[in-house]
Amino acid sequence: MIKVEGLTKRYARNIAVNDVSFEVEKGQIVGFLGPNGAGKTTTMRVLTCFMPPSSGTATVAGFDVLKQPHEVKKRIGYLPETPPLYPEMEVGEYLTFVGKLKGVPSSELKRRVDEVSERCSVSDVRKKLISKLSKGYRQRVGLAQAIIHNPDVLILDEPTSGLDPKQIIETRELIKNLAGSHTIILSTHILPEVEQVCEKVIIISKGRVVAKDSVENLTNRLRGAEAVAVEVEARDGQPLTAPEVQQRLEQIPGVSRVVFKTERDRRLQFEVESLQGRSIRADLARTVVESGWNLNELRAVGLSLEEIFLQLTATEAAAGGGQQ
Amino acid sequence: MRNILVVFAKEIKSYYSSPIAWLLLTMFAAIFGFFFWNAVGYFVSVGLQSQMMGSGFPMDMNEMIIRPLLMNVSVVGLFLIPMITMRLFAEEKRSGTMELLLTSPVRDIEVILGKWLAAVTLYASMLALTALNFSFLFMHGSPDWKPMLVGYLGLLLQAGGLLAVGTFISTTTKNQIVAGGATFGVCLLLWVLEWVAGYETAAWAKVLAYMSVVSHFEPFSKGVLDSKDVVFYASLIFLGLFLTARSLESLRWRA
Numbered sequence A: 001m002i003k004v005e006g007l008t009k010r011y012a013r014n015i016a017v018n019d020v021s022f023e024v025e026k027g028q029i030v031g032f033l034g035p036n037g038a039g040k041t042t043t044m045r046v047l048t049c050f051m052p053p054s055s056g057t058a059t060v061a062g063f064d065v066l067k068q069p070h071e072v073k074k075r076i077g078y079l080p081e082t083p084p085l086y087p088e089m090e091v092g093e094y095l096t097f098v099g100k101l102k103g104v105p106s107s108e109l110k111r112r113v114d115e116v117s118e119r120c121s122v123s124d125v126r127k128k129l130i131s132k133l134s135k136g137y138r139q140r141v142g143l144a145q146a147i148i149h150n151p152d153v154l155i156l157d158e159p160t161s162g163l164d165p166k167q168i169i170e171t172r173e174l175i176k177n178l179a180g181s182h183t184i185i186l187s188t189h190i191l192p193e194v195e196q197v198c199e200k201v202i203i204i205s206k207g208r209v210v211a212k213d214s215v216e217n218l219t220n221r222l223r224g225a226e227a228v229a230v231e232v233e234a235r236d237g238q239p240l241t242a243p244e245v246q247q248r249l250e251q252i253p254g255v256s257r258v259v260f261k262t263e264r265d266r267r268l269q270f271e272v273e274s275l276q277g278r279s280i281r282a283d284l285a286r287t288v289v290e291s292g293w294n295l296n297e298l299r300a301v302g303l304s305l306e307e308i309f310l311q312l313t314a315t316e317a318a319a320g321g322g323q324q
Numbered sequence B: 001m002r003n004i005l006v007v008f009a010k011e012i013k014s015y016y017s018s019p020i021a022w023l024l025l026t027m028f029a030a031i032f033g034f035f036f037w038n039a040v041g042y043f044v045s046v047g048l049q050s051q052m053m054g055s056g057f058p059m060d061m062n063e064m065i066i067r068p069l070l071m072n073v074s075v076v077g078l079f080l081i082p083m084i085t086m087r088l089f090a091e092e093k094r095s096g097t098m099e100l101l102l103t104s105p106v107r108d109i110e111v112i113l114g115k116w117l118a119a120v121t122l123y124a125s126m127l128a129l130t131a132l133n134f135s136f137l138f139m140h141g142s143p144d145w146k147p148m149l150v151g152y153l154g155l156l157l158q159a160g161g162l163l164a165v166g167t168f169i170s171t172t173t174k175n176q177i178v179a180g181g182a183t184f185g186v187c188l189l190l191w192v193l194e195w196v197a198g199y200e201t202a203a204w205a206k207v208l209a210y211m212s213v214v215s216h217f218e219p220f221s222k223g224v225l226d227s228k229d230v231v232f233y234a235s236l237i238f239l240g241l242f243l244t245a246r247s248l249e250s251l252r253w254r255a
């Protein structure tokens, strides 16, 4: 449904998106994940024909964004980062306007407006001026305008930002329900959102794709690596500092990262991650004991998508730094 | 075509739901009313004088009231036009709704025409106020309505050109005030250009004078429809709208 090949977008001073390629199948929900400034919004703006790519191609439903933008636009519903609202309009009036703009036939317009208002729970504010709406309601109206013409493809830039927890859950449900009949790309910083809503994730960092896979595969991919929670205590009340322990643990072969968590009653808690395919628990235990400390706890913890995300984007950052 | 109407209706609605339109109409009504009753007062006093002196030379309402008033409207328009166009694109750029317009299956030219026509309509509704005043003349005299009609056509054409230029300027910034200020500067410049013709007769002065919008209006105010003036205004309209289209295009590339 969506095919992006070698997409690059240069601004005057920097490259926002660099040689990005991915594909999205019909009916899929894909999460676009990346830290601030990664290039998520830029990629979406190219896909929606808001701006042309500097090089590379992007097609939506078989239509090229450069050569047939009109056809692409007809098939896309887009919720930009800031919802594109007219404060002087009433909600219902606004949705009607967008419907007309998107080419919804007059005979269906009223029904569509009713339907999307219902779906995005804005029916009770239909008569309210948009300037008088709260941030969350604006976001919902933004979502409603994106689906008003029942588009094949939905592009949602941070659709849950600014919503309350209940609304976040409802919006995610709504997005999940829209999948199947719609192909959806959504961008987010929130990892649980991707885990809950998306089938596939594309992780992007500094304008490059660093990983693209199904959510399951991506979690599995680093399953070989393990994360271990360790609690260390000094024997006989001797002083013991976190940096000292951290340094010792980092020297163990196979350890990729040691994170100091907390100190409670002079007991230090760490989380230790291994390199892929390395088992470190035995070495960990031995090191702690040989150093003359008490080992209070040693427990395997799963590596969450969040940690994978950090690992991927961190290594990419290191690689990027090396090149400069 | 339908898209032009959709954009047009939206613009008209937002003009009249903001204070801008009402402020413009009120200001214009006050200014024009002042000019009008001044002109009528003058006309009446001159009329009385000529009667007392017994010289019954015919008093021409068209020549003495309507023509100078139309000239005044033409100049007052230069000051009001920036206020009409300044928000057209600048506001959309500032609030992010440009992203909605440019990603909808609507051609740029349809958006531009919709907005420009809305601006012209607002200007036309200001002209309608002048017609209200002029109807007073028809109640008390019998001025010739044909030259008046030509005058109104001229006003619309002139405003159309300047509004198109203002629309273009509005695409170049996110800031309404900047757009308004720049448009005002351009309007002023296009007005004073004719002054060079007063002291200079070289070819360059003629070219500059030719570009003056107000001097092209003079024949209209007398009821003379000259194709070269129509062509001038039509070119100005085309140029303004063309630049607007180019500007939107380049906006995408730079965005």
Ligand SMILES: Nc1ncnc2c1ncn2[C@@H]1O[C@H](COP(=O)(O)OP(=O)(O)OP(=O)(O)O)[C@@H](O)[C@H]1O
Pocket (backbone or CB within 6 Å): A011, A012, A014, A015, A016, A034, A035, A036, A037, A038, A039, A040, A041, A042, A043, A081, B254, B255
């Ligand atoms: N109009 C612009 N002109 C110049 N540079 C820009 C422009 N818009 C974005 N950039 C740059 O392009 C890069 C990618 O920006 P983009 O907005 O796509 O990031 P993002 O992934 O959406 O970030 P966020 O999570 O903060 O929304 C950034 O370095 C940004 O500074």
Ligand SMILES: [Mg+2]
Pocket (backbone or CB within 6 Å): A040, A041, A042, A081, A157
């Ligand atoms: Mg963004």
